[in-house]
Amino acid sequence: MQVTTLSDGHLTLPRSLLFASLDPEAVDQILQARGIAAGPMHPPLNVTLLRHAGRLVLFDAGSGPGFQNTAGQLTAALDAAGVTPDEISHVVFTHCHPDHLWGVLDDFDDPLFPNAQYLMGEAEWAYWFDPNTASTISGDRASMAVGALRRLEVMEERLSRFGDGQEILPGVAAHASHGHTPGHMSFELRDGQQSLLIGGDAIGNHHVSFVQPEWAIGTDQDANLAAKTRLRLLDMLSHDQMQLIGYHLPKGGIGRVEKAPTGYRFISSFEE
Template sequence: MTLLTRRAALAAAAALPAATLIPATVARADAHASGPAQPKARGAALGDMTVTALLAGTATREGNMQETFGMNVDAETFAAASRDAFIPTDAAQFFFTPTVVQSGENVILFDTGLNAAGITGALEQAGIAAGDVTHVVLTHMHGDHIGGLMNEGAPTFANAAYITGQAEFDHWSGTDNEGFANNVAPLAENMTFLGDGDEVAPGITAMAMFGHTPGHMGYMLSSGDESLQITADMTNHYVWSLAHPDWEVRFDMDKEAAAATRRSVLSMVASDRIPMLGYHMPFPAMGYVEAAGDGFRWVPESYQLML
């Protein structure tokens, strides 16, 4: 008999969400959850737009997850919620999922992942070259969203215009953050800044979702009578911060504001039955939200948005 170690069992279990949610039409990666994942792409139709989730990276993290996702609740409460969701408390699978929207002649990329290789590989699987991207929109400036902006000192998306929130840019430009200095600052002269309610392009509207960072933005996509909400890092985990929006998350810079934003946005997408695409949701990162008790429940998209 072959005995499975706990580490191997965790890695195998953590790989399942990505493997089980990818349609047969999407190329699969080898199931090595703890190593570099092969890029994946999952397209969806939204009126006249094509919205594609891009799995630019995934990684297993081990440790006490309560210290990251449940800072203001006791261990028993955190363990009970995890057990009810069939997930461990000492490991998590992290997904990094930028989005590309094709609308008319525009090819608009939202966030760039951890590095240039990850995002360009995912785009290639979607049939898009880096030179095809017309706009790069940064929801915020944490390293896993800006890491793919530069490639060996040169812009990865040489033909693109760059767009980000004014409040977000102003905050990071006033720091000595290395990621900002290396990846964002070199592109500053080519950046356009926007605020809550401004349009990136027809049918693509910025929405303030402050808290995770000082100027964190989501984007509402609308085409015809169909809509989809890009939420970026408004919520970082489908159980620990979506089902329990008041739980404090270590990554949130203003924890009180982030919790208020989660309640507001999740209530909106749930009541309006709008599909949501979240950067850290299990790939393909698209789904629906329904109210459940004092929180919400994540309902993964199955085939409703398939091309």
């Protein structure tokens, strides 16, 4: 297996969205200790590319042209990696938020990956494909639901669904990590003695979610369930010494997890 990450750019998010229910001073202390300047947050966007057994597999599809102007750079990153979109054989989704899903369509609303099979967790599909979700989800998330449904309708014919624990491709197992969204999925890759978790947004940042993993994050739809999932994954990753790719983690998002005096620490592969 050959695994790399490609940058789709970054997002710009107000702190009030990410840390809505937290004490701003306590958050500032954690961010300052990591050299993160005051003001909005700029989480990176790391799309994973797996080359294995003749397949070219993307995990998530980036933001596409219509979400934020600092995002949607995946096609340029693929080009730089020498990959054309028609060579992608599979696109596997962690969840249906815009920065992970909307990149399946190009500037003309046509599928960007014309030869790809799509793979998505059953619960995540069921939630966003339900036309009622746009009216039952909290108000500020309604546009995400409308945008997801429009894309899922285009994708439906070439999409297959899977459940927790299923081996979706050789050496790639689905790992339920619900909370960030109702059906969020992570993926365990195994190749010989090596293992790696593609964690999506289950561990959504390298600061607050590592130092205080039980604290509620504003972008998690079910913050309590997301915190339980995060604690379970951090424990597993540090205990089993598995590598982690996080969609919004720094420096390409690849690294490992270590226990720290308070909570955990993300150690980027580029720091070792």
